[in-house]
Amino acid sequence: MKKAQHTPHIPFAARLLERRDLSEDTTLFRIAPEEGALAELSSFVPGQFVQLSVPGAGEIPISPADLPAPDGTLELCVRRVGHVTELLHKQQTGARLGIRGPFGSGFPLREMAGRPVLLLAGGLGIAPLRSLLMHLLRQRSSYGEVTLMYGAKQPRLMLFREELTALAATGGLRLYLTVDFAPETSEGEYSCAIGLLPDLLKGFRFDAVNTYAAVCGPPPLYRCLVTDLERAGVAAERILLSLERRMRCGIGRCCHCALGQKLCCVDGPVFRASELKGIPEAL
Amino acid sequence: MGSVVEIAPLTRLEGHGSVRVYREGRRVERVELQFIDSPRLFEALLLGKSFAEVPEIICRICALCSTVHKVTALLAVEDAFGVEVSEVTALTRELMLQAGMIQDHALHLYCLVLPDLLGVRGVAELARVAPDLLKTGLAIKKVGNQITETAGGRLIHPVNIRLGGLGRSLTRNELARLRDELQKVLPAAQEAHRLFNTPFPFPELPTPDFLVLQPAEHPLGAQACSMVGRASFPLRDYRQHIEETVLDYSNAKLSRVHGKEATVGALARLNLHPDLEGGAGALFKSHKQELVGKDMRGNNLAQAIEMYHATERALRLIDRLIELGPRQEETAAPSPRAATGCAACEAPRGVLIHSYSFDSQGICTMADVITPTALNQGALARDLLALARGMEGEETNRMTTALERLIRCYDPCISCSVHVLSL
Amino acid sequence: MEKTFLKTSRLNQFLETLRLFGELHGPTVSESGVHRFSQLHDPAELQLDYRRTQIPPKKYLLPFREEILHYASGSYSEGYAGAGDLVLFGVHSCDLEGIAYLDRVFLAEPVDTGYATRRSRLTLIGISCEPDDFCFCTEGMESSSCDLFLDAVADGFRLSSHSARGTALLTAAEQLLEEGPPPAPRPSGPRLLPQDPQLRFSEHPLWRRFASTCVSCGACSVCCPTCYCFDVREYPSLSGGGTRIREWDNCLFASHGEVAGANFRPDRLDRLRYRFLHKYCGFTPLQGITSCVGCGRCKEVCPVGIDLRELTAPPEREER
Amino acid sequence: MRRMKLAITGLTACSGCQLTLLNCEDELPELLGHCELVYFPLAESGNVLDVQFDAAIVEGAVSTPKDLELLFKLRNASTHLVAYGTCALFGGVAAMNNRVSTRRELLRSVFGAGEKLPESFPPVPLANFVSVDAAVTGCPPEKQEIMELVVALAAGTLPPARSYPVCTECRSHENLCLLLEKRELCLGPVVQGGCNARCPATGIVCEGCRGPVREANVAQELELLLERGFGRDEIERRMSRFKPEWDYGKRS
Numbered sequence A: 001m002k003k004a005q006h007t008p009h010i011p012f013a014a015r016l017l018e019r020r021d022l023s024e025d026t027t028l029f030r031i032a033p034e035e036g037a038l039a040e041l042s043s044f045v046p047g048q049f050v051q052l053s054v055p056g057a058g059e060i061p062i063s064p065a066d067l068p069a070p071d072g073t074l075e076l077c078v079r080r081v082g083h084v085t086e087l088l089h090k091q092q093t094g095a096r097l098g099i100r101g102p103f104g105s106g107f108p109l110r111e112m113a114g115r116p117v118l119l120l121a122g123g124l125g126i127a128p129l130r131s132l133l134m135h136l137l138r139q140r141s142s143y144g145e146v147t148l149m150y151g152a153k154q155p156r157l158m159l160f161r162e163e164l165t166a167l168a169a170t171g172g173l174r175l176y177l178t179v180d181f182a183p184e185t186s187e188g189e190y191s192c193a194i195g196l197l198p199d200l201l202k203g204f205r206f207d208a209v210n211t212y213a214a215v216c217g218p219p220p221l222y223r224c225l226v227t228d229l230e231r232a233g234v235a236a237e238r239i240l241l242s243l244e245r246r247m248r249c250g251i252g253r254c255c256h257c258a259l260g261q262k263l264c265c266v267d268g269p270v271f272r273a274s275e276l277k278g279i280p281e282a283l
Numbered sequence B: 001m002g003s004v005v006e007i008a009p010l011t012r013l014e015g016h017g018s019v020r021v022y023r024e025g026r027r028v029e030r031v032e033l034q035f036i037d038s039p040r041l042f043e044a045l046l047l048g049k050s051f052a053e054v055p056e057i058i059c060r061i062c063a064l065c066s067t068v069h070k071v072t073a074l075l076a077v078e079d080a081f082g083v084e085v086s087e088v089t090a091l092t093r094e095l096m097l098q099a100g101m102i103q104d105h106a107l108h109l110y111c112l113v114l115p116d117l118l119g120v121r122g123v124a125e126l127a128r129v130a131p132d133l134l135k136t137g138l139a140i141k142k143v144g145n146q147i148t149e150t151a152g153g154r155l156i157h158p159v160n161i162r163l164g165g166l167g168r169s170l171t172r173n174e175l176a177r178l179r180d181e182l183q184k185v186l187p188a189a190q191e192a193h194r195l196f197n198t199p200f201p202f203p204e205l206p207t208p209d210f211l212v213l214q215p216a217e218h219p220l221g222a223q224a225c226s227m228v229g230r231a232s233f234p235l236r237d238y239r240q241h242i243e244e245t246v247l248d249y250s251n252a253k254l255s256r257v258h259g260k261e262a263t264v265g266a267l268a269r270l271n272l273h274p275d276l277e278g279g280a281g282a283l284f285k286s287h288k289q290e291l292v293g294k295d296m297r298g299n300n301l302a303q304a305i306e307m308y309h310a311t312e313r314a315l316r317l318i319d320r321l322i323e324l325g326p327r328q329e330e331t332a333a334p335s336p337r338a339a340t341g342c343a344a345c346e347a348p349r350g351v352l353i354h355s356y357s358f359d360s361q362g363i364c365t366m367a368d369v370i371t372p373t374a375l376n377q378g379a380l381a382r383d384l385l386a387l388a389r390g391m392e393g394e395e396t397n398r399m400t401t402a403l404e405r406l407i408r409c410y411d412p413c414i415s416c417s418v419h420v421l422s423l
Numbered sequence C: 001m002e003k004t005f006l007k008t009s010r011l012n013q014f015l016e017t018l019r020l021f022g023e024l025h026g027p028t029v030s031e032s033g034v035h036r037f038s039q040l041h042d043p044a045e046l047q048l049d050y051r052r053t054q055i056p057p058k059k060y061l062l063p064f065r066e067e068i069l070h071y072a073s074g075s076y077s078e079g080y081a082g083a084g085d086l087v088l089f090g091v092h093s094c095d096l097e098g099i100a101y102l103d104r105v106f107l108a109e110p111v112d113t114g115y116a117t118r119r120s121r122l123t124l125i126g127i128s129c130e131p132d133d134f135c136f137c138t139e140g141m142e143s144s145s146c147d148l149f150l151d152a153v154a155d156g157f158r159l160s161s162h163s164a165r166g167t168a169l170l171t172a173a174e175q176l177l178e179e180g181p182p183p184a185p186r187p188s189g190p191r192l193l194p195q196d197p198q199l200r201f202s203e204h205p206l207w208r209r210f211a212s213t214c215v216s217c218g219a220c221s222v223c224c225p226t227c228y229c230f231d232v233r234e235y236p237s238l239s240g241g242g243t244r245i246r247e248w249d250n251c252l253f254a255s256h257g258e259v260a261g262a263n264f265r266p267d268r269l270d271r272l273r274y275r276f277l278h279k280y281c282g283f284t285p286l287q288g289i290t291s292c293v294g295c296g297r298c299k300e301v302c303p304v305g306i307d308l309r310e311l312t313a314p315p316e317r318e319e320r
Numbered sequence D: 001m002r003r004m005k006l007a008i009t010g011l012t013a014c015s016g017c018q019l020t021l022l023n024c025e026d027e028l029p030e031l032l033g034h035c036e037l038v039y040f041p042l043a044e045s046g047n048v049l050d051v052q053f054d055a056a057i058v059e060g061a062v063s064t065p066k067d068l069e070l071l072f073k074l075r076n077a078s079t080h081l082v083a084y085g086t087c088a089l090f091g092g093v094a095a096m097n098n099r100v101s102t103r104r105e106l107l108r109s110v111f112g113a114g115e116k117l118p119e120s121f122p123p124v125p126l127a128n129f130v131s132v133d134a135a136v137t138g139c140p141p142e143k144q145e146i147m148e149l150v151v152a153l154a155a156g157t158l159p160p161a162r163s164y165p166v167c168t169e170c171r172s173h174e175n176l177c178l179l180l181e182k183r184e185l186c187l188g189p190v191v192q193g194g195c196n197a198r199c200p201a202t203g204i205v206c207e208g209c210r211g212p213v214r215e216a217n218v219a220q221e222l223e224l225l226l227e228r229g230f231g232r233d234e235i236e237r238r239m240s241r242f243k244p245e246w247d248y249g250k251r252s
């Protein structure tokens, strides 16, 4: 066994292999973690997160955008919002990064087996849900119908659009895209609905009793989607929310990610809506 | 045709200033020295503040000399209310003055003057062409800083010295550590004079009228000012002997003493207190030729000798403090009354006078600060003119370089100088 | 009868014996009059009649600021530099319970390396105490979360060992000890019962008052024996490397519940509620366990006299 | 590594912030290898302004047309503009009377009624005129904090912010609380920490030289001090020593 003594607060080294800009502030980074990290990462379940270090700036939680590739490389889709992400976005291929994890709980895949899955992603929420989506599509026969509803503010902020349309074309995925608004100039360029994600959901007919819904997006989105899903008949236990909190350690110590009597980093980041009832600061 | 040569901004000195040389053909008509720091109007800001606030605010007049400003202000307030301080407090204050002397002279000599001697732009180039010299200078400077930070609680605008006493007295360990650090740089401080005893690329200047504080043996107990060839006058009466005029081209006011342009600072002090103790005394004697009765070209050498003297003196002060041991001193708050107090110290650049009046509630009704640079300003202007005239016909470049070097002999501190009296 | 009694006159010799087990620290008073734990160079410095130190012993296990990682030539490495043996003498029961609580947090999987190493080299010697007005412990409780406990009686101390190391201490000091009756068994346990998490949403008028008067100075958390939450920051160095530090943080600061673009506890009231929940109800993995050990520090150091425990009492009458 | 181009200068100030940089004796030689001091009149000759700077580090408040001119030049020429020190961030000591007396009164009382007065307006923070990318507070700033900033700039980032008050550090260092135990006028609760509580550590109250902490509960601090017997005048005078404008009703 290699690196038996590795403690979970020391990041493994990782190299930045490739970067692809998805929008003006969001980039897909493909990284190659050093060997020691691979064993740990191989247990990755969609919904879990890793702690990504950018030397000189610090560490941030990121949910990988896909399961680790067979060669061990990992895709992270990161938006530039502040201190650490700013420096990350300045890194060129070949740069040295650090990685720890995976941490937290992922989606309850075993429980979801055989059921229809409805993924609801708002904005950057597509990043964590993408790994779930990829898993579902790779194990396509083990699940029921797979639907993705993805809303972005504007057409140019829609991530992975071509890739998603291509996946839908194979027939394994029902895809609904929507934008909050489309500037006139982009008319015709995009074929997607205009409107908010909840509006899209309202017109959707599905097997609510059996469906598992996985939601990720900006905080206000959760509140309204949970209500709508419940109203449509999805049980709170089957509404899975991937939440975001400030995390300093990722392993249940620093306390920044608490919601009610739970910690997002160890009890989450994927929670059932039923677990969050009565916790006002959760959503 | 008249022409003007301008050196702006003046560099490698504290604050914002410029020099203009007005020429008629080759002839130098006049030289204008401008101190253009934005006025911060301390004397006015202090009005209406309580006596305890005065030293805390006024030290911000200038960072390079914040310690000596603070000490002088404390002495002036204590003078007003008749506060006596203990020996430990007095020694600690003087230790900080000596530390200020070490740090200030080291900064000036090694970071600001040395580039002239080596013909480089400044510290960055020094770090490349003479890294060891720079490191030596920084090491000396650092010890001064360590003393100030340990004794003052903060490096610039020290807080531990307060009215009537100290926030806390230094522990034996701290003192011992400082002594060790001083000892380490003592040899380098002793050698510094060799580096700064270099000939100047310009002719002789007028002989200065040196002004210093008396008695020299008691840096915190100045009673009088004395000027060469003049009867000394009591500090208290300084207003009758020092007159200030507002210049229309400079934000600093010009001070004259007995109607003359006084020269204050290291060279003045060595000229008027030739009996320095210790190794520095011996060093001074060996350099008498270059210093006694000489013009300001000797000031950098005088600073180097003083830096060594301050190092030695700081060691003696520390020994005495160790002997006395740390004391927890209760500092009684002075009871305010209507009074005026006045005090003066020898700052690194020369005579510094503070004077304040308070009403019966201890609220400041008058504040007056005379800074060394304000005092030196007249002599500097005079020397600049003399030098420019002495170099008439030389290449402009050579002249401006010479003028800048002369200014760095004076080591002006412009922030301080632009705050002057309220009449 | 066992040799478990230490006469007061032998205390100094006993302290010398303790030095065999590590650097000796105990309650002392600083130049400015603050009680604190510090190295005991001289037994005369010991202040056994202290009420509480400003900072609890957690400072030995979780320093205020600590370098946790170093970054150099492409990889991160452990920043923690190692610890020596330390004997902490004269710790009150509440502080011992405080350490016991921290142990549950930092020694749980995955073990915190820095904490665990320091903890393994720390010998704890407790002592009985006299509560004052600020204390809110159950009087007479004795903590067994130590190696050795000293129960002060008229002319000396009754010693009881609570670990193998405690027994080793007794053996080492044997010639100083006398036979005495075994120490009376004393209750040991939590100081304050866990509270109902829903209390944080009570209509208690104190909530609003606390939210407006708390000056967010942070003193209560800094001085709390069981507050451990921390911030992590990383600083680059000129050589291209860097240092990651962790530093005590505070749940009453606005930065605590922040994420990109939002704050989950935007108002001070939300943050006080959070603090209440953490202190008195606990959360994962210590849900249902109160972390308040009754030392009284938060009440003593709060410049505006906030005492969250008052919330657990029913409001006497509507104010104003 | 490419050496960064720096401008370091002062406006209406005491040079203390610039001196703090020169006081980093241990780090200075190495630092000088990482940057070009293109414009730094305090320590360099031959300064030029007509280049693109990676960062301009500016000390002092703005109080004269000349200050403003230099500030605009530096803003336009720099990727990062750093407000260096309390004066640059809050106005500092020179601004303490901004709310109580006019500039003209102050000038007259120093320069005399009949004389020509220097051109000057009430000192204000840099941010009143230009956008500021980073800040280092303190009067004077901490050596560590300016080094952190310069090193972070060299590494392509900015240092992470601290946002706790002086009390947090003060208590953690086990100083005697002067506000509680000695009933002195300490501003620790509302002032930005990071100085290791220097002043209380020597037994002297925090005079507030680092400006307000993010969540300063100013109204409560005021009440607290009034309760301890200080007059409103005295409190306001102390609060405004480094920052003339405080919102005395602010609670969060």
Ligand SMILES: Cc1cc2nc3c(=O)[nH]c(=O)nc-3n(C[C@H](O)[C@H](O)[C@H](O)COP(=O)(O)OP(=O)(O)OC[C@H]3O[C@@H](n4cnc5c(N)ncnc54)[C@H](O)[C@@H]3O)c2cc1C
Pocket: A049, A060, A061, A062, A063, A064, A077, A078, A079, A080, A081, A082, A083, A084, A085, A086, A124, A127, A128, A243, A244, A245, A246, A247, A269, C258, C259, C260, C261, D161, D163
């Ligand atoms: C489980 C999990 C999974 C995640 N997955 C992803 C993912 O896949 N992709 C992704 O892009 N993100 C993801 N995130 C979010 C990501 O972790 C954050 O965007 C990231 O931590 C931001 O770090 P930063 O240092 O760049 O920003 P910060 O500097 O921490 O800034 C964050 C925000 O706070 C503001 N801010 C910063 N400092 C202050 C201050 N002193 N005062 C006020 N406001 C301030 C900034 O303006 C910014 O809006 C995830 C988060 C979690 C918890």
Ligand code: SF4
Pocket: C213, C214, C215, C216, C217, C218, C219, C220, C221, C252, C298, C301, C302, C303, C304, C305, C306
């Ligand atoms: S000690 Fe009091 S004022 Fe300070 S943060 Fe705690 S509750 Fe608020």
Ligand code: SF4
Pocket: C217, D166, D167, D168, D170, D171, D175, D176, D177, D178, D179, D180, D186, D187, D188, D189, D197, D200, D205, D206
């Ligand atoms: S002395 Fe001042 S800074 Fe220190 S804890 Fe007390 S109020 Fe806060």
Ligand code: SF4
Pocket: D139, D166, D191, D192, D195, D196, D197, D198, D199, D200, D205, D206, D207, D208, D209, D210, D211
């Ligand atoms: S304690 Fe207050 S006054 Fe002293 S350095 Fe810190 S912020 Fe400035």
